[in-house]
Amino acid sequence: MLTNRIATFFSGLLLTALTALPFGALAAEDALQPEDDHGGTAREIVGKLEMLHYNKLKVGDEMSADLWDEYIDTLDPTRSYFLASDIAEFRQWRDKLDDQLRAGQVTAGFNIYNRYRLRMSDRLENILSQLEKGLPKFDFTRDENLLLDREDSAWPASISEADELWRKRLKSSVLNLRLTGKTDEEIQDLLTRRYQGQVKRIGQQNSDDVFELYMNSLTRLYDPHSNYLSPRSLENFNMSMSLSLEGIGAVLQMEDEYTKVARLVAGGPADRNGKVKPNDKIVAVGQDKEGEMVDVVGWRLDDVVDLIRGSAGTYVRLETIPAGGDGSHRTVLIKRSKVKLEDQAAKKATFEFSDGDQTFKIGVINLPTFYIDFEAYRRRDPNYKSTTRDVARLLNELKEEGVDGIILDLRNNGGGSLQEATMLTDLFIDQGPVVQIRHANEQISRHNRSRSRAMYRGPLMVLINRLSASASEIFAGAIQDYNRGLVVGNQSFGKGTVQTMAPLKEGQLKITQSKFYRVSGDSTQHAGVTPDIPMPQLIDAESVGESAYDSALPWDRIHAVPHAKYFNLKDLLPDLISKHTQRTAVDPDFVFLREHFRLDSERADRKFVSLNEMAREQEREDLNQQMLVLENRRRIAKGLEPYENFEAYEKSESEDTTAIGGPVEIKLESDPILNEAGYIMADFIGLSEKIAKTPPQVANF
Structure with a gap:
């Protein structure tokens, strides 16, 4: 149960005086x-x-x-x-x-x-x-x-x-x-x-x-990740693991009587659609573009999943209550498709940023998940697809394009293959440990190591957010511990445990048996990875993340292991943070993001909801007006035409985005966080003369 569980209710049950029968309908x-x-x-x-x-x-x-x-x-x-x-x-x-x-x-x-x-x-x-x-x-x-x-x-x-x-x-x-x-x-x-x-x-x-x-x-x-799977649940679990995902690409869970979006599958239809977010509640599901909406409040989770799942190319409509909104409903049209490996594959783009004195070409690699085609790998296909192989290819292409620095974007990356997280780290550091794993028997494994010389040795940044978890945290933590590059964004999810399946006579038990630790000795569990330079919070850490669970295993430390320290980033951070703070204090997008999150937080902290219709309508009107003022202030500051009214703003936000056909392109104009990360990287490169040019030295403990 979540520590901050907000009670949500069956929409309308009335208790009249009980009859002489103690429990009514069921005998x-x-x-x-x-x-x-x-x-x-x-x-x-x-x-x-x-x-x-x-x-x-x-x-x-x-x-x-x-x-x-x-x-x-x-x-x-x-x-x-x-x-x-x-x-x-x-x-x-x-x-x-x-x-x-x-x-x-x-x-x-x-x-x-x-x-x-x-x-x-x-x-x-x-x-x-x-x-x-x-x-x-x-x-x-x-x-x-x-x-x-x-x-x-x-x-x-x-x-x-x-x-x-x-x-x-x-x-x-x-x-x-x-x-x-x-x-x-x-x-x-x-x-x-x-x-x-x-x-x-x-x-x-x-x-x-x-x-x-x-x-x-x-x-x-x-702990929240251990659970018993009955024979029926185990059959559904095995089916979901063995078959190609066909549907909208969302992980759902129950919260009270509602089906809630826990996370989106990277590269899936819902992720590309952009209108469904974590913590949104699904209240109704409709088939095709005009089918009847079926109310699903109080339904079993597997029944809701069955209703949403469908053949690739067909449409499904979700009526949701957006997280942090005013309680009003939104209908989202999504075109179902298979979540293909190529849709989750790493992709790149280049952009130019200036630190005020020089202009630098920055390469961006977006990595939605840590993937590997296990089937092709097992049959020894020399062209098997994996995170590390794809990123290595993109690094070579970016070096040929003459980039001055690289941003590795791990936002919303929920993890994946530990092997790939280790091998990806190997592209950026020389030989050395990447992660420590402590098992239930107290033994500590340090076999996950970088074994080759770094492929890329230039300026590096890792971009994370609250939905960066597991393998993402291992990679970001290693880059931070080695002082190999900057970590920018938000505190990560904090999923630092490993589960295995234990067979039972009836069903199976998914059980937590190990815990991840960074080479510094810090656990990635519960606390996650703290960025060197924080960005505005867009996801409520109180309700999303490992720390939101009552029974989450705690953060702790074990002994650090010897590892290299590449650059003296500590001396650079004050200047980088100062420049970042000055820019974002007046940047229209960042002002909007901070104010938007403040409004969402205020609504999430409410203890009561009014049952007066006029008061509720006024609350909605006030919220809509506040959102319109924020958006128009942003647009005017950016030289854009303001919206005439909230309806025009709402219409622009709900335009059909159901098109499919591959990964979403990396775009700066709709991504202020990535845009600011580019300026931080430009500052980082511009200040690079302050970075010690000596070879990396093993840290003393």
Whole structure:
């Protein structure tokens, strides 16, 4: 569970007074029961976690309490289904779950889930009975608020208290839909179909679903990247790993009742489209350009994925709630395609930048991921495609073009092959260690080394952001530790762990067994790589990144290993930072980026949302006006024609960008971060006479 989880809700469930039946729609005989193999699998999972996981935690009384908390919070993160009396009843198991799991008993997990399932079913049936009579009449002129984050709220103590919570939730749902322009009849129809679908999916749940949910509440206590895959989930996982990706190229996850975009696959349709961003919530999916939009709030994740996935060349429409927006919806048209290796391949461009005295030609290499064609590599194809081979070719081309320096752009690069990260580093440094790996048994491996003389020895910059992770962090960290080049951008993701698959009799366990460390001894875990020169923050580090997870393994250090120090960059940084600060303080694009992020942060920090329609409309109008003022201020400063109104600005932002046909070109005019990185590189080269020209020396520790 995220530390800063913002509670998002089923759009409109109403709790009326419970009837004499304690749990409404589902009868006792509908309760789900453990399968015969679940007990043995639970014992296996406990044993492998204790024996193999890097964290070396024991399943005891303290973990029993943590598991109890995690499981209940996973089921009901908004504290809206269970009553306080339910929680009081469940406390009988709070310190006993560890003993039960060791004994192969999972009935407590099923009992808690069945209560949740019955409570949820009752909510759905009650709201459907209300909707049969028409949409409830709410007073949208009344000044009242809905608490957004109920993570620390008390559980409803009574039916009347729960009634009031659900009344506000339904009112908020109806208001949200009214603000999208829907009529009462359309809202009633949409909500009816939404909850009918959810009732159907409740009935389709089986015992394996419950067991997987319970076991993953346990694995998350070890770290967020360890999880149990049931036979069904394992089949889907293997299919996604073995088949060509066909769809939109997005990694999705559940957050409360919403499907959320976790990250975009580099070079995929959604990435090239540019209108879908991490943390956007998907509320509806439509097929083709005109197909009916199907509401997916409350759907299972795999069902949403099935709806989005489709044949290459077809279209899908996503109705999203953009992250950091005002809650309004946006519909994005995306043309599905296969995510091809060539779409993720490194590409280059050259640009000219001046430091005020001289003009320099700067080469830019964009690297979306660390890739290798393993199949071609295994069959010893001499022309197999890989990151290192492609970058080496591009380096030769850039040297022939006479570039004065090179920027390696790793923004949004989520990682990939460790072998490629090591070999890529080998292109820029002489022989030496690249990364240390400490395993669960405390042994440290230092076999990942640069083994050749550097291919490129000129000025180098690595550009990173919050979505640069794993292999990207290994490469950037090595370049920084060797003082080989500048690291510019934002603090990286902080994914510094390695997972392996452990077979079980039923399913498999993905388990964290190792941790990455830089040659300096610093872990890349949790803290990531801190840039030498920071750029404006565009992605909220509170909600995106390893540090956003409660159970993320901590940052720590081990012994450094001897490594070279190439340049005395420390003495250059004050001048470089000063020039960068002076430029960006008045640069129209950077002023816009900083103010835009400030507005997003203010909205993300809200504790309540108004249920007064006029107040909400005014909030939207104020936000739209603020965005228009920011954009027009930017445009005027750049000599561009300002927009007449927000509608004109919005239209320009939503123009169709569904064309496919290869990687996006590297363009400076739409990328102020890269543009500024070019000026920093020009300053870096211009100040190069201050860099010691002596050969690299091994650092002393």
